Amino acid sequence: MQLPPAQSLRSARTPAPPDPAFAPSPVHSAAMADERPAMPKAITRKSEDFDRWYTDTVRRAELADYAPVRGCMVIRPYGYALWERIQRALDDMLKRTGHENMYFPLLIPESYLLKEAEHVKGFAPEVAWVTQGGQKELEERLAIRPTSETIICSMFADWIHSYRDLPVLINQWANVMRWEKRTRLFLRTSEFLWQEAHTFHETHAQAAAEVDTGLECYRELAEEWLAIPVIPGRKTESEKFAGAEYTLSIEAMMSDGWALQSGTSHHLGQNFTRAYGISFSDRENVLQHPFQTSWGLSTRIIGGLIMAHGDDAGLVMPPRVAPIQVVVVPVTRSNDPEGAAAVDEACRRIAAEAGDVRLRVDRREGIRPGEKYAHWELRGVPLRLTVGARDLATGQVTVTRRVDGESWAEPLDGVAARLPALLDEVQARIRSRAEGLLRDRSVEVRSLDELREAFAERPVFANAPFCERPACEEAVTSAAHALTIRVLRRDRSGEVGRCLACGEASSEVALIARAY
RNA sequence: CGGGGAGUAGCUCAGAUGGUUAGAGUACUGGUCUGGGGGACCAGGGGUCCGCGGUUCGAGUCCGCGCUCCCCGACCA
Incomplete structure (x- = not known):
């Protein structure tokens, strides 16, 4: 097969369309099908194959790569820098809300895990075990933590004695392991990094408030930092954490209309504290079990960031967490x-005056500007400053915004000082685009027929009155392919209606979607 | 975990019925010309053909077992 001439290749590519997230390019696909060059320079089109686009983007942007062990990945420096940004933002919130960091061991004795029945049942299928140390078979096998409630409870049983010790x-920040059947970079890996908060309280209400605090941290992280609008709510019985009284989560819409659970917060009641024998003397000197919460947010959120904002040219990083904000x-x-x-002088000046802005000058030699543009677009750098003789002749530089490809001239004088404001604007644009998507693809339905209809063309977020009966959940999830009830919406709890499945009185609104 | 597909250079792939020293494009290295959207030319380097075992005079190619990835279903942050 003859390679197409360079010219036709170039014309087949679409240079960052104004709204690339939703702009399919049939011209390109046709060209690719018939005269696909050996190594396509562009990543797979998002509109063509979303899953492949996702994997291509993660790997080509050098966020992460596969490791030799099934379901495990290497987080590469650019990906880890992003994680560190997210960590810092969230860690600051945790400190601000009174939490302290500590560290528990990776290995958990099997007997610890067995104490809370629901918990064991929930996690049993995905626990990895250590059975041997050196040449010796262990007397008791050790679980590689799938989460740390059990070991934490066992330890705090010794440390909590009085209401004066509460709240804890x-x-x-740790890694955990869950032996997953189907894995995907960032979204579902066997080992992943996360933060797990664990708290103990005197009263049920105090624990409930803490569950809300956790969820609010996640909402703030998602919306204010990652520019991803989320819908907070409560999980149904069937979807809640193993061993929890109830589970809250934030649900985000990816740009293909699928939902991603992006952070969860659990009220554990006294389920674990009773099972693990944690007790304290209350203010009346009566022995009580404390009320407990736990909540976690993982590297999965990076997958969410990619799928919420990315486009055909690659990543789109919200400036607040972008490892590199300006190139x-x-x-x-x-x-x-x-x-x-x-x-060179102008570049030096910009770099020197950039202050806290995370800016990089791409001085690599022998690489043409066009390739550099593509390189940084793939990595989602929010702003690009192009500095050439043509610009400098009029005392200007060219600014290009990654999110929408807009380009304009800015006076060189003081441009560095204006970067923070420009970055703020980018942050706002990314967010409002994501909000627009969520708005456009959310629908209200009142019956199973309407639900089916809503999903007939493409995945959406369907909102419907729901009575919470398991039979109705079953009816909802089997109404169309791969439907799930993501949450009962927080913001619409108490809304009076008639359940979409059974028609009986309801006071909750379910968010129904296909989910990652 | 069931069904299907795949694994050959960093990447995408070609290697017919087993037969010399395993190829191409791209990427990489050096050089020259270049430089405002993934450049051109010249010269180079690079392979345990996923692993282990077997059949054979001879295996990238055939057989068995295992590992990993992708797709489709059942379970999950």
């Missing part, structure tokens, strides 16, 4: 040393 508000690309000619010196 702790958190740990400066110098454009010079080799036969114009004076021009090159001026460009």
Whole structure:
């Protein structure tokens, strides 16, 4: 097969359309099908194959790659830098709300795990076990933590004695392992990184307030930092955490209309504290079991970030968590040393005046500007400054916004000082685009027929009055392919209606969607 | 965990019925010309053909077992 001439290749590519997230390119697909070059320079089109687009993007943007063990991944420096940004934002919130970090061991004795019946039942299928140390078979096998409630309870049983010891508000940043059957980079890996907060309280109400605090931290992280609008709510009985009294979560819409559970917060009641024998003397000197919560947010959120904002050119990073916020690309000619010196001088000046802005000047030699543009677009860098002789002739630089491809000229003087404001605007645009998507693809339904209809064309977020009966949940989830009740919406709890399945009185609104 | 597909250079792949020293494009290295959207030319380097075992004079190719990835279903942050 003949390779197409370079010209036709170039014309087949679509240079960052104005709204690339929703702009399919039939021209491109046709070209790819008939004369697909050996190594396509572009990643798979999002509209063509969302799953492949996702994996391509993660790998080509060098966020992560597969490791030799099934379901495990290596988080590469760019991906880890992103995680560190997320960690810092969330960790600050945790500290602000009174939580302290500590660390528990990776290995948990089997007997610890067995104490809470529901919990064991829930996690049994996905626990990985250590059975041997060196050459010796262990007397008791050790679980690689799938979560840490059990070990934490066992330890705090020794440390909590009085109401004066409460509340306990702790958190740990750790890795956990769940032997997953179907894995996907970031979204569902066997080992993942997360934060797990664990708290103990005197009263049920105090614990309930803490569950809300946790969820609010997640909402703030998602919306204010990651620019992902979320819908907070309560999980149905069938979807709640193993061993919890109830579970709250935030649900985000990915740009293909699927839902991603992006953070969960559990009220554990006294289920674990009773099972693990944690008790305290209350203010009347009566022995009580404390009320407990736990909540976690994982590297999965990175998958959410990618799928919520990314487009055909790759990632779109919200500036507040972008490892690199601004990239400066110098454009010079080799036969114009004076021009090159001026460009270099301008780049230095911008870098020097950038202050806290995370800015990088791409001085790599022998790489043409166009390739650098593509390189940083793939990585989602929010703003690009192009600095060439043409710009400097009029005392300007060219600014290009990743999210929508908009380009304009800014005076070189003081441009560095204006970057924070420009980045804020980018943050707002990314968020409002995501909010627009959520709005456009949310529908209200009142019956199973309407539900089916709503999903006939494409995945949506369907809201419906729901009575919470398991039989009705079953009816809802089997009404169309792969439906799930994501949450009972927080913001609409108490809304009077008639259940979409049985028609009986209801006071909750279910968010129904297909989910990752 | 069931059904299907795949694994050959960093990547995408070609290697017919087993037969010399395993190829291409791209990426990589050096050089020259270049430089405002993934450049051109020249010269190079790079392979335990996923692993283990077997059949054979001879295995990338055939057989068995295992591992990993992808797709479709049942379970999950």
